[in-house]
Amino acid sequence: MNNLDLLTAITVFVLSVLVGIEVISKVPATLHTPLMSGSNSVHGIVVIGAMLIAAESHTWLGYTLAFVAMVFGAMNVVGGYVVTDRMLEMFKSRPATEKPAADTLEKAEV
Amino acid sequence: MDTVSNAVHYIFLAAAACFVMGLHLMNHPRTARRGNTLSAGAMALAIAATVWLIMDENVISSTGWLVLISGGVLGAALGLWAAREVQMTAMPQLVSLFNAVGGGAAALIAVGDLLQTDHPAALGARVSLPGALDIVIGAVTFSGSLIAAGKLQGIVSGAPVVFPGARLLNVLLPASFVAGTAWLVLAPDSQIALYGLVVVALLFGVTMVLPIGGADMPVVISLLNAFTGSAVAMAGFVLDETALIIAGMLVSASGGILTKLMADAMNRSIANIIVGGFGTGDSAPATADTGGAPAQVRSVSADDVAIQLAYASKVIFVPGYGLAAAQAQHELGDLAKTLTDHGVDVSYAVHPVAGRMPGHMNVLLAEANVPYTQLKEMDDVNPEFPQADVALVIGANDVTNPIARRPGNAISGMPILDVDKAKSIVVIKRSMGHGYAGIDNELYTDPKTGMFFTDAKKGLSELKAAVGEFVR
Numbered sequence: 196m197n198n199l200d201l202l203t204a205i206t207v208f209v210l211s212v213l214v215g216i217e218v219i220s221k222v223p224a225t226l227h228t229p230l231m232s233g234s235n236s237v238h239g240i241v242v243i244g245a246m247l248i249a250a251e252s253h254t255w256l257g258y259t260l261a262f263v264a265m266v267f268g269a270m271n272v273v274g275g276y277v278v279t280d281r282m283l284e285m286f287k288s289r290p291a292t293e294k295p296a297a298d299t300l301e302k303a304e305v
Numbered sequence: 306m307d308t309v310s311n312a313v314h315y316i317f318l319a320a321a322a323c324f325v326m327g328l329h330l331m332n333h334p335r336t337a338r339r340g341n342t343l344s345a346g347a348m349a350l351a352i353a354a355t356v357w358l359i360m361d362e363n364v365i366s367s368t369g370w371l372v373l374i375s376g377g378v379l380g381a382a383l384g385l386w387a388a389r390e391v392q393m394t395a396m397p398q399l400v401s402l403f404n405a406v407g408g409g410a411a412a413l414i415a416v417g418d419l420l421q422t423d424h425p426a427a428l429g430a431r432v433s434l435p436g437a438l439d440i441v442i443g444a445v446t447f448s449g450s451l452i453a454a455g456k457l458q459g460i461v462s463g464a465p466v467v468f469p470g471a472r473l474l475n476v477l478l479p480a481s482f483v484a485g486t487a488w489l490v491l492a493p494d495s496q497i498a499l500y501g502l503v504v505v506a507l508l509f510g511v512t513m514v515l516p517i518g519g520a521d522m523p524v525v526i527s528l529l530n531a532f533t534g535s536a537v538a539m540a541g542f543v544l545d546e547t548a549l550i551i552a553g554m555l556v557s558a559s560g561g562i563l564t565k566l567m568a569d570a571m572n573r574s575i576a577n578i579i580v581g582g583f584g585t586g587d588s589a590p591a592t593a594d595t596g597g598a599p600a601q602v603r604s605v606s607a608d609d610v611a612i613q614l615a616y617a618s619k620v621i622f623v624p625g626y627g628l629a630a631a632q633a634q635h636e637l638g639d640l641a642k643t644l645t646d647h648g649v650d651v652s653y654a655v656h657p658v659a660g661r662m663p664g665h666m667n668v669l670l671a672e673a674n675v676p677y678t679q680l681k682e683m684d685d686v687n688p689e690f691p692q693a694d695v696a697l698v699i700g701a702n703d704v705t706n707p708i709a710r711r712p713g714n715a716i717s718g719m720p721i722l723d724v725d726k727a728k729s730i731v732v733i734k735r736s737m738g739h740g741y742a743g744i745d746n747e748l749y750t751d752p753k754t755g756m757f758f759t760d761a762k763k764g765l766s767e768l769k770a771a772v773g774e775f776v777r
Contacts, residue, residue, distance in 0.1 A: 201431055203547075204541075204542055207547050208542075208550050211553075212557065212558050214325055214555070215556075215559060216558045218325060218329045218555075220562060221329075222328075223333070223334075224655070224663070224667070224682045225655070225680050226667070227563060227566075227662075227663035227664025228396060228667065228668045229331065229337060230331050230559060230664070231559065231563060231662065231663060232399075232403070233327070233340070233341050233344065234534070234559040235530065235533075236345070237348075237555055238533050238534050238537045238552060238553055239407060240320075240324075240348065240537065240548060240549055240552040240553075241410045241540060241549065242352065243546065243548065244537075244541075244544050245414060246356070246359060247355065247546075248417040248418060249369050249373040249376070250359040250369055252372065252421065253366060253421070254420075256420060258368055260413050260420070261369070261372050261376070261413075261417060262372045262376040263409075263410075264376070264413040264417065265372065265373060265410075266376045266379050266380035266383070268377075269377045269378075269380025270384035270403070270406050271407040272352075272381075272384070273380070273388070274387050274403055275403050276344070276348070277385055277388035277389065278396075278399060280338065280341055280342070280345075281389075282393070282668050283338040283341055285672050286334040286677045287677065288676050288677060
């Protein structure tokens with residue numbers, strides 16, 4: 196662990212709230228559900244905490260807690276991003292016809 | 306700090322920056338998907354960096370690896386399955402569920418960290434205070450979100466569940482949070498305080514959400530989302546990881562803003578909603594007087610409506626939760642497409658609280674192939690109603706009631722869609738039943754309004770067929 200001093204941690208805390216408010220106020224109501232589900236996946240970063248706890252565990256209780264936290268965190272991250280993508284894919288500027296060419300192009304790039 | 310740890314923390318910083326940019330890209334439907342992909346990529350990078358860090362520190366036991374990998378794989382599989390299988394109408398439940406597990410994981414991290422320190426008694430308030438807060442907020446979110454998901458799924462009654470002493474409990478439990486937190490800060494090695502706090506917080510999550518009605522769920526989900534964010538940020542304080550603090554607070558800000566927007570759209574304070582007892586979902590006795598004699602409504606048939614629609618130049622659809630409940634969004638999309646092809650200007654007026662979570666209706670319409678350019682927010686669409694030849698209301702009630710403009714009734718001051726300003730209005734509805742507020746809708750007795758009494762799904766398919774005849 197790095198030793199983060201309290202003042203730095205609180206600075207990060209406060210600035211993050213302000214950045215969050217600034218960025219999120221600009222999201223249109225149309226996208227509020229994907230926004231919520233997307234921000235939900237962002238707090239899936241908690242899985243990193245679960246990994247760090249798993250790494251330091253040396254008791255059965257610790258392992259159990261870490262295991263449950265890992266399941267929860269991984270579910271949060273993977274499920275959150277996948278479902279957000281599923282939703283956003285549906286937002287089209289014109290009614291979807293049969294598989295537009297742009298879609299195939301995008302896939303080819305990946 | 307050694308080199309690897311340093312490098313890993315720079316990667317975390319980059320990931321956090323990508324989360325912010327990802328959320329920023331969400332400000333337009335065109336770029337939103339890219340934003341989500343960016344955010345997901347950054348998350349994958351951060352996770353990979355953590356694996357690198359753990360390998361480098363090399364204190365992990367082989368059981369630890371087993372736990373980490375098996376837990377991760379199991380969770381990922383569950384998440385993937387849920388995300389692939391979920392119906393768009395069930396999205397609020399799923400988001401609640403992910404909220405629950407996120408909050409649960411954050412709480413478990415604090416419990417794990419406090420239990421596993423070598424000298425727990427020596428822990429300063431620097432760790433034990435955020436630890437205690439993490440446990441409280443995380444556990445409240447966990448049980449609260451599960452109850453909310455249960456209500457949305459219909460497993461738990463959607464009506465406000467009020468039991469004797471619930472109000473008292475909702476005062477006593479938070480008081481015990483303060484006591485428990487103080488205890489844990491003073492004696493970080495006290496397992497009684499630790500477990501006590503977990504139990505009390507889990508209990509409070511349940512008693513907080515149970516009395517809240519189904520119609521208030523958009524507010525509750527947003528609020529719980531903000532809670533999870535805070536819990537994750539607290540976990541960041543416990544573990545000394547800024548990445549968790551940044552990500553957590555971004556989510557918290559997002560949840561906070563949405564909570565405020567939803568509460569404003571219902572013209573109610575957040576405290577008022579949490580105290581509960583309003584969004585019953587049943588028709589409570591009306592208290593507002595609607596002007597004496599039983600008002601006349603004009604009933605219309607599918608053919609009447611179809612003629613109006615076919616000869617209109619501008620039509621605004623006003624979908625409400627009833628549309629989603631009837632699973633009729635595809636029929637609406639089909640009808641709209643027929644009209645658009647015929648040259649009618651079609652748009653959708655979406656009230657902020659239409660649906661069971663913020664923006665829910667937009668997702669349902671997008672799924673029904675409605676282009677996002679036709680989805681209009683309340684403030685943008687209200688000036689357009691006077692030009693609309695027909696406003697077709699499907700499954701929306703209270704948000705269209707002009708009575709909200711006058712003082713002295715249950716929905717006074719609630720922002721509404723100005724449907725009554727359209728040249729003519731058609732309401733598709735099964736009966737004259739009340740909305741959540743339990744009051745009569747003056748729109749229905751407006752001389753310009755025709756009531757098309759039918760099931761939304763059936764009515765919309767009939768309309769599409771009838772319009773098809775006229776425009777052929």
